[in-house]
Amino acid sequence: MAEVVVDSTQERGPEPERDGAPDPGQAPDREQAPNPGSPRRKARGRGRKVVAVAVLVLLAAGAATAATLGLGGHGSGDKVASDLPPSTAEVTRRTLQDTQSVDGQLGFGPTTTLSARRPGTVTEAPEAGDRITRGKALYEEDGRPVTLMYGSTPAYRPLKTGTGGADVRQLEKNLSALGYTGFTVDDEYTAATAEAVRAWQEDQGLAETGAVELGSVVFAPGAVRVDSVAARKGDTVGPGGKVLSYTGTEQAVTAELDPADQRLAKEGEDVEVVLPGDRSVKGTIKNVSTVIEPGNGQGEEAKTKVEVVVGFKDRTGRKAAEGYALAAVHVDFTSETRKDVLTVPVGALLALAEGGFGVEAVHGSTSEYVPVTTGLFADGWVEISGKGISEGTKVGVPK
Incomplete structure (x- = not known):
């Protein structure tokens, strides 16, 4: 009678399942890779430091028992053709993007609220959807237009001869764009600037003071689209009172x-x-x-x-x-973007018995587990690198 003694501390685990159907009577043993929702297969039974089965054959009949257990003399990491993975994929180079x-x-785009800077009555108001460009009135208050000019610095003070700063340069840029000349575009509000302002005021129907009153000009980054109107024609407004809101035109x-x-x-x-x-x-x-x-x-x-x-x-x-x-x-x-890296489908990853991840590299009628280092996961692919891994290498994947 043949006697077989099995070391219970080194019992050989089942071959890794690729299609999710474990052998009858065996509970599935799988691990998850560090990419939520992506199943990983746990490689056991052979390859690097895979749990081995020690069989003591005492009688000649035990040889048949060993063959039945699948210990037919294959070297570590190899399988017969019938044990190859059900499907394969090639290691390819691609650019991965994590989005x-x-x-x-x-x-x-976002809306900006335009509030009155001085008390008065709205004598002209736009309609929602109107588009207003540089030099045109956003609305009129007491018959005086409140004019749109372009710039990133909001109007926050009166501008007059002797004033200096970025807001002066901003005003002069607009005057130049509108066709007014005779001054230098810089940070100084000079007498020449005041003269150009008088010409602009005359065209606007304003008192020709040569100074820009606070509340007569609104600066915005570009042309605007009226989003909503809060103060209609005939409404009275005061400093801080909402008149309208606007957006960009694109x-x-x-x-x-x-x-x-x-x-x-x-x-x-x-x-x-x-x-x-x-x-x-x-x-x-x-x-x-x-x-x-x-x-x-x-x-x-x-x-x-x-x-x-x-x-x-x-x-x-x-x-x-x-x-x-x-x-x-x-x-x-x-x-994150990883350009021109070696990749495999995420399903090709195996959880190795000794820790870490690997792939089942297929060489003709045999295969072996190869440890790999993982990089970026994206769109069902994973970046890998490791000894023996190159473009075109075939690896096992589930059906």
């Missing part, structure tokens, strides 16, 4: 990020905008700002958000967006 998608709103997407994700948004970086119908177009981050939303006064704390304004990169994107006045969209931010 994060957030909800966005297609419109014309369509844009506004998205919000949590402060922890602010690293994703850098001005000038490219993003993908997914329009209704799953059409993707290219966008560029135009502005990133921190917005604090106050609490409601009933125990709700203030919230901090990162507001990101995305413009369309080319005519194709702008044309595609024109079909939607307002729409919910998605913005795909790229957090």
Whole structure:
């Protein structure tokens, strides 16, 4: 009678399953790779430091028992053809991008509130949707136009002879763009500047004082689109009273990020905008700002958000967006890019018995487990590197 003694501390585990169906009577033994939601196969039974089965054959009949257990003399890491993986894939080179998608709103970008700087009666008001360019009136107060000029510095003081600063240069740039001459565009409000202002005031129907009164000019980064009107013709307004709100004139997407994700948004970086119908177009981050939303006064704390304004990169994107006045969209931010790296499908990864990950490299009718170092996971692929891993290497994958 043959006697077989098995060392229970070194019992050989089952071959790794690729199609999710374990052998009858055996509970599946799998581990998860560090990419949530992606199943990994646990390699056991052979290869590097794989748990071995020690069999003591006392009688000649024991040889048949050993063969039945699958110990037919194959070297570590090799399998017969019938034990090869059910499917293979090649190691390929590609560029991986890790993206994060957030909800966005297609419109014309963030709105800016325009408030009166002096008391009076609104004598002319625009309509929502009106577009106003440099040198044109945003509205009229007591018969005097409040004129739009371009610039990033808000009007905050009267400008007159002897005044100096960036706001003076900004005013002079606008006067020059509107066709007024005889002065030098610099930081000094000179007598020549005052003369050009008088000419401008005459054309506007204003008193020709040569000084720019606070509240007579509004600076914005460019042309504006009236978003809403708060003060209609005939309404009285006072300093700080809301007159209207405006946006830019080009369509844009506004998205919000949590402060922890602010690293994703850098001005000038490219993003993908997914329009209704799953059409993707290219966008560029135009502005990133921190917005604090106050609490409601009933125990709700203030919230901090990162507001990101995305413009369309080319005519194709702008044309595609024109079909939607307002729409919910998605913005795909790229957090990391790995160019020209070796990759395999995520399902090709195996959890090795000694720890770490590997792949089952297939060489003709045999295969072996090869340890690999993983890099970026993206779109169902994973970056790998390791000894014996090169472009074109075949690796086992599930069906």
